[in-house]
Every structure is written in C-alpha cells, then in structure tokens.
Amino acid sequence: MPAYPLTDVRRDQICSALSRLAGRPVRVTSEQHVGHDWAPVTRLGLDRAIPEIGATVVAKTRRVEGEGHGGPAFLRREAAALRTAAPSGVTARTIHVDDAAGVMLQTDLGEWPTLQDVLLGEDPVAAARGMVEMAAAVGRLHASTIHRRAEHQKHLAAFSADVETGQVYAFGRERWDEIEQACAELGLPSAKRAREEVTRLLARSTRPGPSAALTHRDLNPTNVLLTDAGARLVDFEGSGFGHLGIDACFLYYPFPHHSSPWGLLPDGVVGSADAAYRAALADGGAHQVLDLYDQVLADGAAIVLIGRISRLRLVSRPDQAPQDSWRRRGQTVQQIRTFLQLAERADGLGAFSDWLSALQDAMIARWPDAFDPPAPLFPAFAAEGTLSR
Incomplete structure (x- = not known):
C-alpha cells in the first residue's frame, strides 16, 4: 500500500x-x-x-x-x-x-525501465547506453533553458507562495561556518584555510551568468526513464534555475543523493556520458558554456561536495550500522577524490583542494572503512571488478 x-x-x-x-x-x-x-x-x-x-x-x-x-x-x-x-x-x-x-x-511518458533498472541489471552495454542517454537529456535540458530565467521566475511567481523550502544547493556561507565548526569539534583539518576561496565560489554559484540554466539537482538513476526516443527526466521537485555544473557533476560522482545501492561507473562510461552531455550543449547552441566547461564542472562539483561534507557529524557517529558507516564515509572520500581530479583542470580552487586533500587523508587514517573495502561498481559492470578510490 x-x-x-x-x-x-x-x-x-x-x-x-x-x-x-x-x-x-x-x-x-x-x-x-x-x-x-x-x-x-x-x-x-x-x-x-x-x-x-x-x-x-x-x-x-x-x-x-x-x-x-x-x-x-x-x-x-x-x-x-x-x-x-x-x-x-x-x-x-x-x-x-x-x-x-x-x-x-x-x-504520461509511459512505462519504461529506469536508469537504475539497467545499472542493477546484467547488461553492461545497456547500462552504458543508459548513462549516455541521460547525459544527452540533461544537456538538452540545459541548452534549451539557458536564456529563460525570467520565464521560469514568472512560472514560480504565479503561485504567489513559498517555492523555496527544501531547495537543495541553495546554501550560502552559513553552510561553510557549520563545516568549520564540525571540523573543530571532530579534530579534523581546519576548514578555515579555504574560507575566502569558498566565499568566492558561493558568490559565483549565485551569479553564474552564462552557466545558469534550469537544473534538476536530483539526477539519481530512479529519476531517469529510458524510452525508445531517449532518456526522459522526472521528479523536478528539487529543481531550480542556477549553476548547471551542479547537474553536470552528477555524471562524475555518481550519484550524490543515491545510497541504495552505492555504486560507481567505469571511467570509460563516465567519459562517454560527459562527451554526450557536451555534444548536446553544442547542438543546442550553448557554446558559451563549452568555452568555460572545465571551470563550470569544477565549480558545480565543489558546490555539491560542500553539501556532502556538511554531513561530517553524521559520518563520524560511532553508532552507525557497519554498512551505513562504510557507505557514508566511502562516498565522501570518493567524491573528494573525484573533485580533486576535476579541480586540476580549473582555476581558483587551490586552497579548497589542499584542504580537501588533508581531510581525505585524515578520514582514511581515522576511519579505515572510508577506504576499505573499496568502492563497488554498479552490478551491470561487476565483471570489471571494483574501482580503487
């Protein structure tokens, strides 16, 4: 029921x-x-x-x-x-x-398998194709809405009521204050060293200029239908008009809001999905985003990662079930490592990256389950083994 x-x-x-x-x-x-x-x-x-x-x-x-x-x-x-x-x-x-x-x-979009269905299946070709189709759909969404902030605001304003409660990735510097406090309480590397850089990042995220579009913000694999005509996106309850890098980084992390089960993707699949996303932006005329793509992707990944790191107090709790502890800590470390790779191609995130590198080392030293056992691939790619974090 x-x-x-x-x-x-x-x-x-x-x-x-x-x-x-x-x-x-x-x-x-x-x-x-x-x-x-x-x-x-x-x-x-x-x-x-x-x-x-x-x-x-x-x-x-x-x-x-x-x-x-x-x-x-x-x-x-x-x-x-x-x-x-x-x-x-x-x-x-x-x-x-x-x-x-x-x-x-x-x-009604019809009855179709979700991306999760194929990721949990046994067909790696179908699963890889599903990721590529999702990426193309997200690219089409972004390219078609980049210049339509006023229209989106008009649709929201028509309700003359609250449209902001519960919106994700809409935080400001107060979220970083909480992270600094958590690090001090837990004896983890001080986040204060990255404060100025994060302040600039959050300012960019609220004024993303050519990198602003309608963003889904909850691209977990149950929200993607794989139809004969390509992927279709559902469940826009967390959506907003803002930094499109927030959605784009989901192709690399995957998936920031997903925990049952936790899985990663082979590097080749991630690369193909990223290429499909960029191709959809180009086909939709969003060349201004492609010119800044590495920075857009790294900034979006940083914003999403701040949301993950704000859970440090939860991650540290000793009363977690072993499976939850392993997943929460492992997901945090995996996202840090992925971000560090993306940040190498961008500017202005050096202090944040240095602090994150120290944080991941401290987490692994304190909580071995943050790194062992290693992160699993989604079942469809199980024959390829596991990925080292």
Whole structure:
C-alpha cells in the first residue's frame, strides 16, 4: 500500500479538471502507483483519450507537510520546471495544477525501465547506453533553458507562495561556518584555510551568468526513464534555475543523493556520458558554456561536495550500522577524490583542494572503512571488478 494513495476528494478534483479539458465527462478507469512506496505519483487510465494528452495521465499529489521530504513548495517547483522545460522535449508536460488542492497532472511518458533498472541489471552495454542517454537529456535540458530565467521566475511567481523550502544547493556561507565548526569539534583539518576561496565560489554559484540554466539537482538513476526516443527526466521537485555544473557533476560522482545501492561507473562510461552531455550543449547552441566547461564542472562539483561534507557529524557517529558507516564515509572520500581530479583542470580552487586533500587523508587514517573495502561498481559492470578510490 503506497504511503500517499489518491483520496476520493482528489480523484474527483482530477476528473473535474480533465472533463473541462476534454469538453465532456471523463472518468478514471484504472490506477497504478508509480515509483517507490513514498512517492505520491499515480498513473491514471481514462475512459476516453483527450486530444494532445492521450488516454492516460500521471497525477502527482502533495505530501503531508512536515512528514520528511514534502510540502507545497516541492510540487510548485516541479510545475514551474516542467513548464519551463517543455521545449527541451526531455520531460513530461504539465496539464493542470491545483495548488490549493495539492494536485498536479502531467502527460504520461509511459512505462519504461529506469536508469537504475539497467545499472542493477546484467547488461553492461545497456547500462552504458543508459548513462549516455541521460547525459544527452540533461544537456538538452540545459541548452534549451539557458536564456529563460525570467520565464521560469514568472512560472514560480504565479503561485504567489513559498517555492523555496527544501531547495537543495541553495546554501550560502552559513553552510561553510557549520563545516568549520564540525571540523573543530571532530579534530579534523581546519576548514578555515579555504574560507575566502569558498566565499568566492558561493558568490559565483549565485551569479553564474552564462552557466545558469534550469537544473534538476536530483539526477539519481530512479529519476531517469529510458524510452525508445531517449532518456526522459522526472521528479523536478528539487529543481531550480542556477549553476548547471551542479547537474553536470552528477555524471562524475555518481550519484550524490543515491545510497541504495552505492555504486560507481567505469571511467570509460563516465567519459562517454560527459562527451554526450557536451555534444548536446553544442547542438543546442550553448557554446558559451563549452568555452568555460572545465571551470563550470569544477565549480558545480565543489558546490555539491560542500553539501556532502556538511554531513561530517553524521559520518563520524560511532553508532552507525557497519554498512551505513562504510557507505557514508566511502562516498565522501570518493567524491573528494573525484573533485580533486576535476579541480586540476580549473582555476581558483587551490586552497579548497589542499584542504580537501588533508581531510581525505585524515578520514582514511581515522576511519579505515572510508577506504576499505573499496568502492563497488554498479552490478551491470561487476565483471570489471571494483574501482580503487
């Protein structure tokens, strides 16, 4: 039983909205819960096809505010993002939004395997192709929205209500203050040495200029559908208009928000995905990003890594289950190492890199499970062994 099934009231509201669109009564004939148990998403079969919509739609409903990840701002962000992203062709389209009722209807992209399905499968070719298709879709999303900040803001402003609560990677220097405090409490290398450089980085991230686009910010593999027409991106509840390097670095880390299971990708797959992303930017005319690509990628990776490092207190807890301890510490060290490689190709991140190098050494010395056992590849690539961190 899903945690958020459709209620009778919301079902009636959906039928009323669809009937107005169709110009005649529309009934729901079938319901299929979509996604994990806590996802308030339902595929609805209709008794008639609606022009330009079809005979099925997907309904997203608002989670109960205060129950973990949820609240009005999340659904509003998704509605605004889908409206802005429509020209990209890599998302569903918004059909109807009832903010008061907490209901949004989207076009149905269909039943397709997710990127996670193929990463957890046994076909490395399919898994590699899935990563490349995801990267191309993200590139198309970014290239088609780079100059549309005002349009996206207009879609958000239409709600005349909170659209910011719970937004990720929207932090300022206060997050770095917390990291400095955590390092002091835990006896880890002082983060103060990187303060000035991080302050400049955060300023760049809020004024990214040609590197600003609609960003998904939660590109975990369950949010990517692999269709016959290429990858399609879903779940834009965490989205925002900002630094596109935040999304691009997910191709290298992968995946900052994903923990079940934790897996890495072969270097060749990462390289192919990066090439596909850059090709999509070029095809979409986003050459100004490509001219600054190494810096854009490193800055985005740094912002995402700051989000990871802000969990140092959690990482240090002695009462974690062994599997959680290994994953959390290992993911942190793996992201640091990946960032250090990306930062070598960029400017202005030397102090941050030096501090991170000292931090990873200290973590490995204090917590051996941050490095051993080594990071696994996703199951689809298991025949290639493991990657050294």
